[in-house]
Amino acid sequence: MELFVLLVQYLLLAFIVIFATSKLSYYVDELDKKTHISGALIGGVLLATITSMPEFITSITSTLSLNAPALAFGNVFGSNIFNIMILAIADIFFIKHMFFNKVKTQRKTNFLVIIMYVIFLIPLFLNLFSSMGYQSFTFDFLLVFNIASILILIVYVLSILAMGQDETEQSEETSDLTYKKIGTMFFLWALVVIASSYFVTIIASNLGEILNLDQSFAGAIFLGIATSLPEFTAVITLFKLKNHEAALGNIVGSNVFNLTIISVVDIINVKDDIFVQVFNGENATENVPLLLLLGLINSIILMFALLRRKSYNKFTYIIPSVCILIVYLIYIGLSL
Secondary structure, three states: OHHHHHHHHHHHHHHHHHHHHHHHHHHHHHHHHHHOOOHHHHHHHHHHHHHOHHHHHHHHHHHHHOOOHHHHHHHHHHHHHHHHHHHHHHHHHOHHHOHHHHOOOOHHHHHHHHHHHHHHHHHHHHHHHHHOOOOOOOOOHHHHHHHHHHHHHHHHHHHHHHHHHOOOOOOOOOOOOOHHHHHHHHHHHHHHHHHHHHHHHHHHHHHHHHOOOOHHHHHHHHHHHHHHHHHHHHHHHHHHOOOHHHHHHHHHHHHHHHHHHHHHHHHHOOOOOHHHHHHHOOOOOOHHHHHHHHHHHHHHHHHHHHHOOOOOOHHHHOHHHHHHHHHHHHHHHHHO
């Protein structure tokens, strides 16, 4: 009975998030038409920050309130894998749009996402060597992990600059709404998205305990999917509106923001080093390194899709998106 109640609550919150985000995406598209600011910048910074608030809130709560940093890592890495899968699903479903043939932005930003994943590999390998008995490093582990977090923050700033430099084709359409109307409605729907996501943390944690799932796996499945619902809804809505640059910007920008969340949590959590806890402590789990590596692989596949020559053959065009789906299914299969 308890499981049924939790699932009902989970689905109800999911519905609220989907509905609110569809409204949020509409006003983002109206803002794009009104200001003619780069869709990549609006989607990659403004919309991505709002749609990533669930990941931010749940990661903070998981680490500081629930003392479950593995849940935070699973949430962030799982959300990133799910985010790229969203893009792949939208690309397949709207294949007639030939999405990757049209977008011209986010290449630099996605490359910076790959750099972020590589930075995360540093504490992973340091802890691996430490567990094998290699203690020849002359620097303090805590200092190294703080440096890794600081590097992530620097890369995040660089990603915002990169999105600001992206040039997109300006829409010839204009919005009939006033700036006040757009701003007010965007703010109100953003609050709904953020508020409804707060309760997802507790529900996902309880579901994980009842189903006896590993913390990071519960984060990747229940938290990762639930907190990625804003991105899912935003991408589908923006695809329907044919605002492809904003859709891509939302996914890539969200992934950048999500990875930055880990560094922020690490810095404000002064009691413990979350990298040590997750990679080599009592909360250590094999799923987090797996999520990290699969997230890196998916980002590399996305980079290939963004850089390759235009393909108008549906069979060859769809290969990157199919590969992204396969990577996600591999993770699910290995984690069960």
